[in-house]
Amino acid sequence: MMLNNFSPHLIHEKSVEILTEVGFCVPEGNVLSRLERSGFIVDHDLQMVRLTPEMVESALESLPKNVKLYDRSGETPLPFGECSSFMGAGTPVNVIDLETGVRRAATHQDVCDLVTLQDALDQVDIVRPTVTATDRGESSDLVEIVEMLRRTSKPMVHRTLVPERVDAAAEMLFAIAGGEEAFKQRPFFATLYCPVSPGYFTPENVLCMLRWAEHGIPITLLPMTMGGATSPATLLGELVVINTDSLAWIVVLQVLYPGIPLLYGSVSSVLDMRTGLLALGSPERGMINSAAAVMARHYGLASMCGGFSSDAKELDAQAGFEKAITAVPLMLERAEIIYGIGAIDAGSSISYLQMVLDNDLIAGLRRMMQGIREHDLAEEMALIKSRTPRGTFLDTKHTLRTFHEHWQPAILNRDPYETWMTKGETIEEVCRRKIQEILTQHQTPRLPARVEAEMERVVRRHVSEEFHFEP
Secondary structure, three states, rough: OOOOOOOHHHHHHHHHHHHHHHHEEEEOOHHHHHHHHHHOEEEOOOOOEEEOOHHHHHHHHHEEHHHHHOOOOOOOOOOOOOOOOEEEEEOOEEEEEEEOOOOOEOOHHHHHHHHHHHHHOOOOOOOOOOOOHHHHHHHHHHHHHHHHHOOOOEEEEOOOOOOHOOOOOOOHHHHHHHHHHHHOOOOOOEEEEEOOOEEEOOOOHHHHHHHHOOOOOEEEOOOOOOOOOOOOOOOHHHHHHHHHHHHHHHHHHHHHOOOOEEEEEEEEEEEEEEOEEEEEEOOHHHHHHHHHHHHHHHOOOOOOEEOOOOOOOOOOOOHHHHHHHHHHHHHHOOOOOEEEEEEEEEHHHEEEHHHHHHHHHHHHHHHHOOOOOOOOOHHHHHHHHOOOOOOOOOOHHHHHHHHHHHOOOOOOOOOHHHHHHOOOOOOHHHHHHHHHHEEEEEEOOOOOHOOOOHHHHHHHHOOOOOOOOOO
């Protein structure tokens, strides 16, 4: 199926035109001076930076083309290039309470529980804290990283809000990996930052990205453009903004830190002109981010794209519809990472129930994406001939051996109506029961005691209030 019919070369050329003629803003004086010394064209008064075509070409040549993301043990890489991996969303300040169904402020305990849930769910490939620990104040980002490192053995993604805490996070990552070089060889953590489109990163984000780059930790450039507001309303025009914002910092990071591993991302969509809100459940969300995946492939980079999204406020038909229409385009374009598990309400809330149902939906979508592959039909032909007319295949060894290929949902219900009525259990209740089983029974492999002790020591240096690891 031809999903996108545009020229990546055209988008690249238009991005280079903007970056060479207009440039992008770097609102930090010391960084501007550093860029000027490195050959960038800098206007200190306007805080604008321009590139040359030669700089772009040289930076793209230095890009590492086979960036991997491993599990915490450093043993198993994600299958980039083969199929899409799914990642938890993040990190709103709200969560839908598991017991009451009411939206409330997310807490440190929610971070722990939601990470544990993602670690247990078999279709979640990459873990995020998914919510902000609002009861941890300014140091919430570091606490979220700590709990993620302790409670999942899967690959992880998160960010810090101030550069000082980057060093603390890196120290813990290296302690787990067995040293800085060991981590760089098999990274199990990547960070991510969103520009303010078009052409601007906050000073804090700029400094954080540079600090992560000093440590050699993979960075995802993740534009969140709003078609019709922070970019042109046409999807092609929006794609130019997405690519320009990403390309600018691909060049900066490769010039300052040659060979730094990067991922190309987008969590963009279009503005709903009726409500003035970013429509994350719109078909355009899947369309524009699948186009970003095409651009990532054009540069030889892995992609992290927003999809599997919904504007619904609860577990309902709208959520199911929107999750599907925003994920399928990305799966068709084989985006390496699809971002959005557990998110509802245009990404402003995380739902425990939705996270568990999302796990079931992903399994079904993955089965669909396998398609029908050609194989030797000799056995099937013999069966069809022997059972024609009006024969059954139910009692054959072939059926017994092969029916396991069919997807069986864990949450969605296929019971006859009478059985369903007798059980009297809604999808919400099935999800809630599953969650309670996981939170009471699931055990993530523990880190060595010496590593946890080192992590606790690091966190206490940066967290103002008393901090102790909970079981």
